[in-house]
Amino acid sequence: MGELALPAGWLMPGELMARARTALSTGYWTRFLPILGALVAFTHLPSFARSVWSPDEGYLATQARMLAGGGVLYDTVVDRKPPLLPWLYEAAFWLFGSASLWPLRVLALGAHLTTAALLAALARRRWGDRAGVVAGVGYALLSIGLSPEDTQAATFEVFMLPATVLAFWFAQNSRWAAAGFATAVAALTKQTGGAVLFPVLWLLWRGLRGSDGLARRDAWLRLGLGFLLPVSVIALVTGPAHFVFWVVSGSSDYASLDGAWLTMLGRAFGNLGILGAAGLGLLVPLATGLRRSLREDRDIWIWLAASVAGVLTGLHFFGHYYLQLMPPLVLLGTGALARLTRRQGLLQRFALGYGALAATVFCVLGFVWPHQPLQQATSVAEDVTRDTSPQETVLVWGMHPEIYWLADRIPGTRYLTAGLLTNFAGGRDGKGVGVDRGMADSWATFEAEMKERLPEVFVDYSDGAPYAPQNIAPIRQLLADHYTLVGRDGDAVIYRMRPSRQLNDRLHSRNVPN
Template identity: 30%
Template sequence: MAEVDARTRAEVDAGQGAQASDQWREIARRYAGMAGGFFVFALLVHVPGYFHQLYDPDEATIADQAITLQHGGRLYIDAIDRKPPLPTYLYHAAFAIFGNVDLRPVHLVAALLLAVAACAVAADVSLRTRAQRVWAGVLMITAAVAFLPDAGQAANYAHFALAPGAVAMVLARRRSKRAAALAGLALAVAVLCRQTWLIGLLPAGMAVARSRRWSHLGWMFGGFAVGIGIVVAWLPTADVWHWVFASNEGFLLTGPNWSMVAVSFFGGLALLVGLHLPLLIPVALRIRAAGSLRQAVQVDRDLWIWWATATVAWISGFRFFAHYWIQSLPPLVLLAAPTAARITGRLRTWILALLVVVTTAAVVAGFTPETFRTLPNTTPLAKYVAAHSRPDQPILVWGNLPQAQWESDRPLGGALVHSDFVTGVSGNRTADPSTVPATTPGAYKAVLRSVYTHPPQLVLDTSTADLRAYGGQYYDGKYPLSVFPQLKYFVDTYYTLAARVNGVTIYRLRQEYSGNSGAGS
């Protein structure tokens, strides 16, 4: 009798095990189908980027650093920007794989990462129905491209940080030690793509602390430290800390031009609200259903803190660039998705119609980005550089014209991705020589060390042309080389005037100078 009971229990257990296995297979099949749909959708909304290359100058600055790494340069020593390192290495890998500096492969990577972000928010524990999860993924993808093309289609720091940031937010809301550690690791990856995600430590910590197992906080911060440490260990730690985190005072604190700030803020806010109405309307309805903003915040406090800290990142420095807003999208999506899934009737029809119209308009606009933002034509400069230098010879572009460096496919001369670090030029600030005292600490020294150690074959002086903030106001530009006597002396002594292309003055290195490793220190 005991043997029969044991056999019966074994059969029941086997049946239950088979049933559970079938259930997990069905769940995996459903989620795989949903994830596949998100990937296809994300690839479709990024189609313009497979035909058009440069949308935003940030893409060119990342490319300039990657080109320099291809020629043996070192990040934060020979290729310097105030941005984190991971996007540069991603570009570097794409250039190495495809054997050119085409930006379309990294646009594809940005699309794939957007799909990962959609899958992440759809997997959040607060979304209990398939409809809510579908809405979360769709809102994530559509909101990320609902910008003007220079933000919606670009492959820049903000877009690369979106996926790991969304993963960190979702994992922090799960109440397990493993999830907490992985959340910290994902947040570290986001910070290494865009440093403003650092303030996400606050809402992530609050979400993890909801489990009331305080050791989970230690696991989260440990995961964050490991993620940062693994990458920084490959790089000169002091230089990473200086350029990415410690040298931004001038960028953040220099007094803005308040009239420019007002135009940027109100114009940018109106555009963001208008393009993201399909996302913001459900959030507003959620607040209305709760009775007040205070009561709505009490339900998902961590999501609101995620949104508040992301808004701080958008406000910081009073520049209000559209792509800064991308950090706000994951928490807004999770706040909107449950309400969006419950909306019925005419309002649902209007929201869906608005979603289709905004997304379609954003994608179509991506095919003609010059309609919304015209970048300087650097092709004549690139052709001249190609004809008068070798691929391994650095060139120095004096000014803020990173696309000239990228299109020329030459490593950086002077170490900096642009001259704003030494001139103090910055967004929503008046451009004139009075900004020079706001120079980034160590920037000018880095330029001199670089040009004396590895003298650029060509110097392209954009201050004599009406390009960006460097020319046009004074006879020889707003920021001529003469404002920096040591650099001016170097050019006058070792270079000869070679040509002028589209107003840009080009100097060529004299053959007798071969570099002096100690002269620039």
């Protein structure tokens, strides 16, 4: 039998290994990769200093436990995100246990190293060996150039970046099926990862100018199939209707214009300023050669513009959104440095020195960053663990899903944050928040969950937010009918189900046929 042929644009495994051996034999990568890996590990050492860095990590960890316990994604386990990262968390927990996030932090280091190496390969091809080193090192230093809770966590953007850079790399090499596949992987990690499709399409259009009609159709077909096939497979696995709702259409209210505009604008320009300060060593040479860069690096500027559009999506401007800007910024800055003349060597030394200094500052910040939010969530989780048995369920009404994971208790609902039921998100005021703004059918599903089994413990962690129980009638009524206040821990108010109701629930569970 003949060897199985891959679609045009793909490499056979043997050819891929041969190219890898050739690349390593030159000595460039064997010398550079260990140094780059050590630098990435050093800049992200703070990531191992805390059990959890952000609510996103807590949400993913809780999702992974629910999936491992028999939950079904986009049914009994839900979020507005694509499925690849929840599945990765689940796989890591299956291999190493779910008590710690250190395996995910190690994988995040691998994602950063892969991103840095791919950027180095892109820069090396365009501007030479030295530029490859600058791009790889530049990304490693810039990758922590935001708030530590945005850069040290193992969250969506970190795992999205390698696929986005790989898609651009494949497009640069006219491997359209592979570019489409990598774009799909990026979008299936986080929706905004699909923004890299725009520079890929531009490179395809530019590369096919002057080609005959058959070649153009073939390239477009390969790119389209490379993107659509993995997306279609994932949609079929998770259920097409559920996939479309939770990944695409169900987030329309979340991306609305309602909210506290001053808060959102402050966050937008604040995070942009932090990133600008961290990347000043690359931005200064880029500014000196801006006109030439706009002319010669048009594909990278299109990539940056698409990434900016990704940051704007949702109008929330969280710091971790800005990670998407880093790869094209690093390439643009590297290109500007590569074009400097010898007389401009001072500017090159400034870029390297400033980048190292800024990274050192952000690395130190990672170790001294305030612990108060995590300490508060940990304290509440300890209360929940102490006052419940592993068989009892808990409902945390707030935006702190990490409490479920820290307490190692089963969530009493599939909606792990109040935001899914009320459309609350950081930066919103009460205008866009309420029962009628929750995701479609969410309250009917929530009420069915409460009828089936009430959580033994209810933690109100709203702290006066627009979704506080006094503003949300179903929650206010639920507490009044079935719960008694038993304690407080900082901003958290803890309720327990009344004994008479607990007895009724136990009797009901015994009478339910298997």
